Amino acid sequence: MKIDDIKQVASIGGGVIGSSWTLLFAMRGLKVYQYDINEECIQKCVENIDRNLKSLLEFQAVKEEEIETIKSRISYTTSIAEAVKDAKFIQENGPERLPVKQSILAEIEAAAPVDAIYASSSSGLLISDVTANAVHPERCIGGHPYNPPHLIPLVEITYSEKTDSANVLLAKEFYQSIGKEAVVLNKECPGYIANRLQLAVYREMIDLVMRGICNAEDADKALVYGPGIRWAIFGHNMIMQLGNPGGLKAMMEMLGDGGDVWLADMADWKHMPNKEYGEIAQASVDEMIRNFPDEIGHTNPEIAKYRDKMLIEILKLHHKF
Ligand SMILES: NC(=O)c1ccc[n+]([C@@H]2O[C@H](COP(=O)([O-])OP(=O)(O)OC[C@H]3O[C@@H](n4cnc5c(N)ncnc54)[C@H](O)[C@@H]3O)[C@@H](O)[C@H]2O)c1
Known part of the structure; x- marks a missing residue:
């Protein structure tokens, strides 16, 4: 896969971090599918995105006429399969608990294209643990943002021994293409840099x-x-x-x-x-x-x-x- 192939992405879990990633992806022109577990969580995510957009408008970081276009790039769903089926990059932002991350990854793998990159927003888990049971660990990385990701440029990329180095480079290139400052850790460590x-x-x-x-x-x-x-x-x-x-x-x-x-x-x-x-x-x-x-x-x-x-x-x- 090449960077230009990434036109559609998925954001799995739309809390504080997921809703902010989704806003960033949409602001950078990508089509985004936002998954959360139920309608109530989706509603909270919509409210987060609206509130963040309102602040960006107030602080002249977006223009009024851009708002509807940005919003129109986001689709909301309570089906992981629907969210990831055509996604080329999947940012996972579920709860910071290893078994939950592992089960979300299993659901993603059951429906995602085999070459789609999986990136976990985890704040400190080792990506080798998160992907211990993955069918395709070669496409899995950690993509740890700083809150809020739509404003703070840093993303820390981690990878396991099973990750394909071409996918690490692709993820770095992708994040840079949406304005992030990406650093890649040479070795895994809890808490990253x-x-x-x-x-x-x-x-x-x-x-x-x-x-x-x-x-x-x-x-x-x-x-x-x-x-x-x-x-x-x-x-x-x-x-x-x-x-x-x-x-x-x-x-x-x-x-x-x-x-x-x-x-x-x-x-x-x-x-x-x-x-x-x-x-x-x-x-x-x-x-x-x-x-x-x-x-x-x-x-x-x-x-x-x-x-x-x-x-x-x-x-x-x-x-x-
Ligand atoms: N909050 C921060 O400052 C921060 C910063 C960087 C990274 N992170 C990481 O980002 C991830 C999300 O953190 P957050 O602060 O957004 O948490 P949050 O509690 O605000 O959001 C978690 C979201 O995941 C959803 N969810 C629950 N179960 C799920 C499941 N099985 N599948 C998919 N989604 C599910 C919840 O409904 C909720 O919307 C965590 O891994 C966290 O460590 C957080």
Whole structure:
């Protein structure tokens, strides 16, 4: 199969991630079949897509006259067979549970064209586990997006030993053709790249708060107005390059063993204190939300809308919109 053969795609599971992928596919001119398990879930998916389109319109990321054309490219169905029968690329966005992913894949394989690419949105499962019982593991990859996929460019591609390397390349080319920044992992690992980087920072943030060094609000502020704002432009290797006229290598030499003192004091625990930290940090986050200016909002949907508006502005600077 060639990239130009991918004109019709399927999105299996239309929750937060599936509805966002579907919107992106339709915005990029593809015909999409959206599957979900029942009419109620389909209705929620339609509402997600309408709400996201409304925000895109409000933030001038789509034009009014494009909206109906985008919507007309999407068909909804409660039959997986109907969704995948003519699809050349299948993005699976079902619940993050291995047996469920495996049974969805079996249903897909029973009806999909044999050369259709299967890509799982899984946030951290190994694609070799998801496809352990697959009839055609050679066409299966992991295609992990960042939420919301219709805005955030990253997709992380993983593959198993049984995946055909031509299909990895094809998936990468396909994602790039719809505006994604695709990275391919050379080896499988739980959590992939981006979520592991995120968790490493979050472990330290939790530790700082739990040790009373700062509160959750100041930890967030230090991240957003310090490294975070630079990371929206360049990755940390490039930031290191810019830290010294001699580049990254000279910067590493300059830092010497100084980082060892910090590392010795930093969090290295292996069990997430989810319950304890949830109790400590929620009150602080609720307080932050109360104190936000009205422009940002005071409820999760209002704040998410503000996030999307800011994301679009940043993406415009990156020439991604
Ligand atoms: N939410 C995130 O931030 C995020 C980010 C990246 C990847 N992911 C991954 O994307 C996938 C979907 O996550 P989500 O946040 O959209 O979850 P969600 O709960 O919002 O959506 C899951 C959807 O799957 C549907 N579903 C349930 N059983 C199904 C079945 N047997 N077959 C097909 N669909 C079924 C549900 O009705 C629902 O619409 C997960 O694998 C998750 O790990 C999530």
